[in-house]
Amino acid sequence: MVYRFHEDEHGEVVAESRRSNLEPYIGLHYPATDIPQASRFLFRQNRVRMIADCHAAPVRVIQDPALQQPLCLVGSTLRAPHGCHAQYMANMGSIASLVMAVIISSAGEDDHNIARGGIPSAMKLWGLVVCHHTSPRCIPFPLRYACEFLMQAFGLQLNMELQLAHQLSEKHILRTQTLLCDMLLRDSPTGIVTQSPSIMDLVKCDGAALYYHGKYYPLGVTPTEAQIKDIIEWLTVCHGDSTGLSTDSLADAGYPGAAALGDAVSGMAVAYITPSDYLFWFRSHTAKEIKWGGAKHHPEDKDDGQRMHPRSSFKAFLEVVKSRSLPWENAEMDAIHSLQLILRDSFRDSAEGTSNSKAIVNGQVQVGELELRGIDELSSVAREMVRLIETATVPIFAVDTDGCVNGWNAKVAELTGLSVEEAMGKSLVNDLIFQESEEIVNKLLSRALRGDEDKNVEIKLKTFGSEKSKGPIFVIVNACSSRDYTKNIVGVCFVGQDVTGEKVVMDKFVNIQGDYKAIVHNPNPLIPPIFGSDENTCCSEWNTAMEKLTGWPRGEVIGKLLVGEVFGNCCRLKGPDALTKFMIVLHNALGGQDCEKFPFSFFNKNGKYVQALLTANTRSKMDGEAVGAFCFLQIASPELQQAFEIQRHHEKKCYARMKELAYIYQEIKNPLNGIRFTNSLLEMTDLKDDQRQFLETSTACEKQMSKIVRDASLQSIEDGSLVLEKGEFSLGSVMNAVVSQVMIQLRERDLQLIRDIPDEIKEASAYGDQYRIQQVLCDFLLSMVRFAPAENGWVEIQVRPNIKQNSDGTDTMLFLFRFACPGEGLPPEVVQDMFSNSRWTTQEGIGLSICRKILKLMGGEVQYIRESERSFFHIVLELPQPHQAASRETS
Incomplete structure (x- = not known):
């Protein structure tokens, strides 16, 4: 049974599979006290728990007196169950049980990022999968370990499903809110x-x-x-x-x-x-x-307080939720x-008495602009999709509603020998496939044109020209319905995988039957790497291609265990999880369940990392009894291997950059401490007014830098959890600090700085995070300085204060900042990066995007406006007045 925990921590049986003579429990709810918090904590630590016999008498553990601490059996399978739980199991007729914890991420992190056995705070116990047996039964460790792996995989899949359900729920709510708003307008x-x-x-x-x-x-x-x-x-x-x-x-x-x-x-x-x-x-x-x-x-089965039973727990739950x-x-x-x-x-x-007509007209204009922008974006996406299809390393072709080819990429042209120009307009069924595939393809087309898309269907393509002598091409295809902008089906697209090499081997194996050695050990490059397993998972076959791939000769691996010895000692895998996954695939094949295209990677004898796709097929006698498994490896193409190599190079480069950043992050603190100490000494000296102002500006810049270094977590900015350190500050000091940080660039580029800052701003006080405000304003101003034209160039700073009256009678300060320069200003890619949440292309865009998010956290907004002769940032920041903020905090 699958037992799910609800938000209030009570449990429910949501699924079950049982013999017909056993009592059903599906749909029953149980109080949270049935599984105490201590037990739930242990399930997060020890994710698989077995009770072989609930009637077995516990055996006392005799501890060596020399031990300093009592022996802890928390993680031990030998730990006896609590007496009340054993009684509970006996009352429900369950003598043995295997309980597996279902762990999901409560903060968007995947299970594979968590070290096995740890208890990260981001992980949540979603429920339990409980196997009951009516007689004593002991499950061996390999099977329990495989069950734990299955639960990890199930947890990942469940987490994705829950996120999808949450997104669908939010979409439903937004759709309903939209309809309700429409009612309010009409x-x-x-x-x-x-x-x-x-x-x-x-x-x-x-x-x-x-x-x-x-x-x-x-x-x-x-x-x-x-x-x-x-x-x-x-x-x-x-x-x-x-x-x-x-x-x-x-x-x-x-x-x-x-x-x-x-x-x-x-x-x-x-x-x-x-x-x-x-x-x-x-x-x-x-x-x-x-x-x-x-x-x-x-009715007569009364609960006497001692006889514990699932039905009694359910009755207790109903009493609780009345x-x-x-x-x-x-x-x-x-x-x-x-x-x-x-x-x-x-x-x-x-x-x-406000009319909605103006809002509706404006809304229509905005919708029109969005539609035009959407068309441009769709056109760009369409062009990119065409390019990807044309350059794809897998065969892709398409037909219209009459079954005539209207799409034929370079890969399928290479495989069949038929060029794009020659293929266009030909009938897929009549001209391009063999007769034995006609019925299958007709069915595929008929279903796809109705919207039913089939996957993993094998078709046999004809070859032409120079490729005709090589025989037919076998392709496993997925059929996808092609739709126009009105969602009407206008054709079918086929995305395939060339399996000709594997098919050649399998067909010859079937035809020749007993004499397969001549095929398996053929040095022909069409023969893929093949190894075999007997019923005990020992290596029974190791062909020539496998010897070349791994570097291990046949004589050194035949008879050894494939799991642990051949793959583990000889061909080293990345970790125990990879070994467990391979063990499950192999055992499934021995049990009659074939596996296709399983990602399988290992290190060969020379230490080279090999990445392949594993296909495992059952070997059976004439009567159907399984006697072993045949495993085929499909090696990635040189292009894909090159892509993997580039990816590994980028990963190394990113790791090196992370080390550099960690070094800078650590070493920058020391000079900052020196600047802070020097400023503190200067504060104690007798300074003139202008000198004191310079010192205040220097201190403000130092504190801004310290805050950035101290709170360097971008994740907190992304998810909106950044803690703002608010306090009263002078807006004049902020503007002095901001301007000081761009003066060197202004002088280097020979740009004129125009300040339009009223005196009341210099004297104004506000309440907020001074140094985050400095950071944001400085980044936006510096961007204008960087991209202002050098010839007769200028940068203008304009600040305007305003008072906003709130509905609760309080007033807030509304500050309007405008940073302008002549010409086009920022390049389009920088502006696009600023308003993007991912896939940045410029360093300036990344900085502006982060500052935009910080500004949003502080209740502000930013717009970038490009006019005919100038461009400017328009920033709105709403801040409470200091005395009102203080009174709210006191209350």
Whole structure:
């Protein structure tokens, strides 16, 4: 059975496979206390746990008195189960069990990045796969180790599926929000309740309601109007200072009328739109969602507190979740909050009599611009796709709806001897394939033109010209439906893999039957590297191509174990995981399950790293009994090997650059400490006003650099977790520090600096992270200096303050910065990099992209505007006034 942990840590059996005479458990839920936190911690450390016999009497461990610490059996398979768990197993009729932990990433990191046996904080116990046996059974270590590997692979796949499900859920929410916004633009606010889709479609719930202008609009399972007014009164008294409330139990939240609502309304999420308008979502109690997977608990089978049984645990769970609904997830609350903000703006515009016509017109213009931009981007992508298809190292061809060729890349032309010009317009079925493949290809085309795409289908292509004497070409293809911009199917594209060499060997093996040695050991380059295994995984075959590839002669490997000796000692693998994967593939082939194109890499006798694709096929007697396996290696082409070599070179180069950065990061701290100490000494001397200003600027630059070095984690900037060190500062000091950092470049390039900074800015104080603001402004200004034209060039700094009045009565400072230069300014690729999140092409673009994200974290925005005679950055930064920020922190 597969046992999944929910967010509140209770468990549910979500899948099972059992004999027909065993009791089903699928669908049952169990309290979180059934598997204590200590046990869950151990499952993250020791991911496979076996109990061979729950009735076996524990054997005491006699400890040597000389040992300083008690013997720890936490990670030992010999550790006896707890008495209550053994009793639990016996009561459910399970004598032996094998429990495997399913670990997923809770922070987007893959399992293969985690050292085996570690307990990283980013890893989460998703659930357990539990195998039960009705009699004592001991699972050998190799099989348990293989199970652990399978669970790692399953965890990776599950993590991908969960991420995909989360993305689909977010898309659904965004789509629903878009439709609701469209209703608000066209209709009254009540349309989000009275029309479809409604607010019930936004999040999973049993009922929803809108209380608008004193009128009640319920939908689904909801309280009565009198009850909703009582709830609003309770919210006003107890939660009037918040913007909303979410709870999975109104009773636990303190609502006095929860008992009167019963189980129909247990959980509630409410969003305040205005002081008198509210949105509600309701959920019924969890027990309503629970379905029995088999026969219910027998009425006479009472739980006496000692006899523990899964049915009793389920009954205890139902007692726990009475009057409690499913919890509200973070994504659901984000969707509710977003709709709340949209409705607030809509209600405010409605109250002020604002028309939406202007917004709609502007929106249409913006949509038109986006469509034109999208067409250009699609054209660029299409050209790149054509280039990739033409230069691909695998055969790719396409046909129209009549089955005539309209695409024929260089690789398939090389294999068949038929040029692109000659292939165009020919019938794939009538002209290019052999008769035995006609039925298969006709079926492929028919299904693909209906939208059903098939994979891994073998077809036999004819050869022409100089290639005709070499015989047919065997290709394994995937059929893909080609669609136009209206999503209508206009043809079929085939992406293939040439398997002619392997097919030649297999066909000859079938035809000659017993006399395969002449083929396997043929030095012909068409014969791929082949090795064989007997039923005990010992090497029984090792052909000439294998000897050349590995450097190990046949006589030194025949009879040795393929797993551990041949591949492990002779041909060294990268690690135990690679050895385990190879062992699983080999055992699957011995069990009758063939494997194709498995990535397999090893070091040969000379230490050269070999990368190949492994195909393992079962060897059987005439009666079908498996007696071993044949394994074929497909070696990467020279072009692919060159690509791998280039990749390894880039990896080495990146590692060397990382070492350099680590060295600079460490060594730069010492001179910074010296500058800080010197500045502190100067502060204690008698300085003139201008000298003191120079010292303040120097100190500000030193602190900015120290902050960058200290908080060098780009990940925190990318994921929005960067900690800002806020405080009161002088905006005049910030501008002095920013200007000082570009003065040398200005003088070197002989550029004029125009300052348009009012005196009130020099005297203004604000509240925020001074040194991050310096960093951002300096990078944007320096970019204008770098790309300003040298001849009669200039750079202008313009700063304008403003006061913004907030809805809560407070004021914030709104600063507008404009850094301008004549001409086109920044190159297009730098601007593109600045607004990109990956695939940067310029160093300047990387720096500007990071500064844009830091600015966004501080609540600011940046635009790059190119006019006919000049270009400029337009930066908006909103900062609280110091006295208001201090009062908020105190409260």
